[in-house]
Amino acid sequence: MFEILAAASGAAAEAPPAWINWLPIIGMILIFWFLIIRPQMKRTKEHQQKVAGLKKGDQVITQGGLVGKITKVDDTYAEVELAQGVRVKAVKHTIGDVIPKGGSAAND
Template identity: 75%
Template sequence: MLYLLTAAVGAAEAPPAWIQFLPLVGMGLIFWFLIIRPQMKRQKEHQAKVASMKKGDRVVTAGGLVGKVMKVDDDYADLEIAQGVRVKAVKNTIGDIIPPAGKAAND
């Protein structure tokens, strides 16, 4: 009887360790391609957009202020948010550059 019990336990061996890690690797790949990679792409696009900012552009800050760029240096941008009202904003807080009103988006 003891022989049958030990034979049954031996037959149900665990699969190799690398097979047990396959689901984790698969989830990691899915996470990379669906979340991390698109976020990195958006971040690069934003950095390129902020780097191309120049005097006269209309921008929106992350706080929601809309203004015209008066001066740009390495880390800061001076924005005119109303006539005679200027603020200094960190360039990385610029959310978007507003295209000129004369050009339609579908042209």
């Protein structure tokens, strides 16, 4: 009698395959990738392209919120004119955005 119960309980307590235990972890990694990591990488790439394309005369917004016009650009720095006669030297990567032509004018 004990043999029958032991055989029945052994068949019922069979564990699922090991790869099934990894499915929730793989699912969470995929969710993080598509909802957080991938969009951030896309934004970073777009920002790097904007910074690489800076040229004299572009109107920009710094990450500190200052609006000005680019007067000089080199590999690392951009000179930004904030007002008439007021120029600051900014690291290019601190330029937050480029204002498209036809946007509100700075330094008028």
